[in-house]
Amino acid sequence: MSESRLREQICLFARSMFERGLTHGSSGNISAVLDDGGLLMTPTDASLGFLDPARLARFDAQGRFVDGDKPTKEAPLHKALYESRIGSGAVVHLHSTHAVAISMLPGLDPASVLPPLTPYYVMRVGDTALIPYHRPGDPAVADAIRGLAGRYASILLANHGPVVAGTSLTAAVNAIEELEETARLHLLLRHLDPRVLSADQVADLGRTFGTPSPSDARDPHQH
Template sequence: MSEEAGLRRELVRMGRLLATRQLAHGTAGNLSARLGDGSILVTPTNSSLGNLDPDRISKVSRTGELISGDKPSKEYFFHLAVFDERPGARAVVHLHSAYSVAVSCLRHEQTDDVLPPLTAYYVMRVGKLPLVRYFPPGDRGLAEEVRRVSREHRSMLLANHGSIVSGASLSDAVSASEELEETAKISFILGGRPTSPLGAEQIAGLTRAFPA
């Protein structure tokens, strides 16, 4: 099986997994994976992540031209921005999962890191979580904001929108997205009660042991 055929099948499998776990609903969210030649496979516009057809997944060049498949997601441009800035990233997951979106709708005094480091796995898989200011759907200005944030972060929240997470593989990016959603859920369950997040020394130790 070719690299491309394998990644197409993996996108279908991961899309179905996310839908089954109720992290993707309707036609919200999109996935992408980078091929060895730099081209990108990305889920098509108005497609359900739980019902993808591997042959219809869009293939676009690194500069955004459609090579084959259906018309790509209208948000494919910020996937390209992430790949441009993160050479080690091979996949990007964008979800509208409920708790992450809820966090993105809150008013935050500081937007450089909007979820506390409650668990080691969150620190290892997500890291800091900056909030990107609001852009309407399809606004190309979002790409430049995502590009800027991606230079230092593998995960981010889009205000009033959802999450973007990149990873060294599609499974890595999906796992990190799930960890982000669970931490957002835990944060709401705690409901403002006093917490004991990990400290700077603990975070630094995890970062050294498990670099991004």
């Protein structure tokens, strides 16, 4: 995909998510990999509803900032996911309400925050890991992501929000939206003992669709 088209797509997806209330104010950030190995990233303190394609931050293939507005302070967590989740083409981070609410609940399993409520959660997201709270922009967030060693495409930052990597921008956006919808369903059904997908059903989805899961872990140093 050309750089100009990717810039436009980032802004279109960003505006769509903003207008549907998936993130608010100047929260949330998006990055995507260019054909030359460089990276486009949304700027710091920028509303996802009003981005200018020409002002997106650009990094070269060595990770050096080369052009555009100053990148989001969450750039290290994006880069940590690209380093550890080899083959990722985009990363999306939101402050979506229901996912943030889930991250504040007691007794969460940090290896699997949400149950397999629907096939599309399993197919598009897999398991979601939980990382303890760190202030936004803290390098410790990136270190915690690297500590997961590429086992998760979907990560929930406690009291902060979700971050998801995908093979493409479309895949990353679809996955983070599915994560938010699953978080909403989980809150709606939390005290109602809902029926979840069985281990056999989850395994069948994995065999059929090759869903992301911790078992897909790859050595982050192998390219």
